[in-house]
Amino acid sequence: MTRADVKSFLSEEETEITNQYLKKGFYQGPSKNMSSLSWIRSTFLEIIKQELNITTDIDTESIFDLIHQTVSVVELNQFRLKVIQRINENPDFRKHYYQIAKPYLDILVGNELAMQVKVNLSIQLPNDDSSLLPTHADTWSGDSPFELVLWVPLVNCYKTKSMYILPPNENDKLDINFKEMAGDHSEDLYESIKNKVTWIEIDYGNILIFNNSLPHGNRVNKESETRWSMNCRFKSIFTPYWDKKLGSFFEPITLRAASINGMNYKLPKLT
Amino acid sequence: MGESCHQSTQNLVLRDYCVRMNYKYLLSGTEYSISNSYLMLKQIVNEIPKVKGIVCYSVFQMPENFEIRIKLINKILEKNGELHFALENIIIAHKSDIDKVENIWLVTKTMKDCIVSIYQD
Numbered sequence: 001m002t003r004a005d006v007k008s009f010l011s012e013e014e015t016e017i018t019n020q021y022l023k024k025g026f027y028q029g030p031s032k033n034m035s036s037l038s039w040i041r042s043t044f045l046e047i048i049k050q051e052l053n054i055t056t057d058i059d060t061e062s063i064f065d066l067i068h069q070t071v072s073v074v075e076l077n078q079f080r081l082k083v084i085q086r087i088n089e090n091p092d093f094r095k096h097y098y099q100i101a102k103p104y105l106d107i108l109v110g111n112e113l114a115m116q117v118k119v120n121l122s123i124q125l126p127n128d129d130s131s132l133l134p135t136h137a138d139t140w141s142g143d144s145p146f147e148l149v150l151w152v153p154l155v156n157c158y159k160t161k162s163m164y165i166l167p168p169n170e171n172d173k174l175d176i177n178f179k180e181m182a183g184d185h186s187e188d189l190y191e192s193i194k195n196k197v198t199w200i201e202i203d204y205g206n207i208l209i210f211n212n213s214l215p216h217g218n219r220v221n222k223e224s225e226t227r228w229s230m231n232c233r234f235k236s237i238f239t240p241y242w243d244k245k246l247g248s249f250f251e252p253i254t255l256r257a258a259s260i261n262g263m264n265y266k267l268p269k270l271t
Numbered sequence: 272m273g274e275s276c277h278q279s280t281q282n283l284v285l286r287d288y289c290v291r292m293n294y295k296y297l298l299s300g301t302e303y304s305i306s307n308s309y310l311m312l313k314q315i316v317n318e319i320p321k322v323k324g325i326v327c328y329s330v331f332q333m334p335e336n337f338e339i340r341i342k343l344i345n346k347i348l349e350k351n352g353e354l355h356f357a358l359e360n361i362i363i364a365h366k367s368d369i370d371k372v373e374n375i376w377l378v379t380k381t382m383k384d385c386i387v388s389i390y391q392d
Binding site: 114117145237238239240241246247248251252255259260262263264 | 329330331356358359360361371374375377378379380381382385386387388389
């Protein structure tokens with residue numbers, strides 16, 4: 001089946017979303033569950049206040065965007081790890097994360113899903129070159145191409161405060177000329193694709209779902225605000241796993257009755 | 272189910288898990304390499320409640336046979352013990368925790384009958 005040529009029983013809306021994802025390498029749309037997204041942002045806010053000993057009321061928008069006024073580059077990773085560890089410990093967190101984009105995931109992956117065990121958090125302070133994610137595709141480091149990434153911003157993301165992705169048609173050219181274009185290190189690779197990548201412009205309240213086998217990454221945030229975004233991988237349960245295994249990296253979250261019966265089925269015996 | 276790595280690496284993972292969970296790490300038990308042997312595991316199960324629980328390297332080191340596996344888990348729970356899996360960060364402390372592990376087991380077992388690789392030219 002060729003890209004953007006899905007002929008099936010999908011509805012018009014499902015076909016539109018599917019074709020956009022296949023053609024652009026990502027789909028961007030409004031969250032389908034704003035109360036879950038608000039729950040996540042409020043929970044983050046409480047954790048941040050506790051970690052930074054803030055007792056007064058604060059403006060939600062500015063605490064995220066302007067966290068660099070409180071947390072230094074040196075303190076950042078420790079702070080980030082603490083925050084993400086604490087929110088991952090909340091048993092409701094991943095349920096809400098899934099709910100944010102459930103209808104899109106149903107369309108693009110299916111409704112019998114495996115979800116990454118831990119959601120990741122990126123905090124990118126202005127002018128911080130210590131939190132850079134060089135150009136990479138997740139499949140180059142052990143992720144299965146049957147996965148996709150649900151990327152959720154907690155702030156409005158634009159220009160270098162956001163991330164970039166290489167569209168599928170450009171990735172095809174990269175695949176053919178990979179040796180020449182990749183050069184000696186990842187910066188060479190970025191240089192060779194930097195005029196081809198799509199920079200994502202996305203506001204809080206929206207979600208991004210992208211193909212993790214396409215090269216993506218970020219650059220030094222040259223804007224005046226900090227980027228906060230979460231990312232988590234989803235895949236259909238019964239598709240190939242590469243290095244990121246079921247149990248340690250993924251867990252089934254929506255096993256369906258027919259599969260449960262099937263997995264437990266044994267033919268009757270005559271003897 | 273064949274999830275294994277060198278014993279010294281397993282010990283590192285177990286030690287790190289116990290430090291993170293604030294548990295006292297006792298000398299690790301090593302299962303005999305005889306196929307389908309769970310003699311050492313059963314021996315350690317018998318030590319509960321003298322020890323609070325057992326930390327295994329991975330879920331997939333448990334017996335492949337469902338009846339044997341469930342019997343062992345139930346025995347640990349009946350003795351008020353806990354079963355931990357360091358690699359997966361999963362704890363079975365109550366009967367309600369069993370399903371999560373069993374689902375991982377069943378899916379992994381079923382994956383042998385599913386597509387497991389992608390077409391290469």
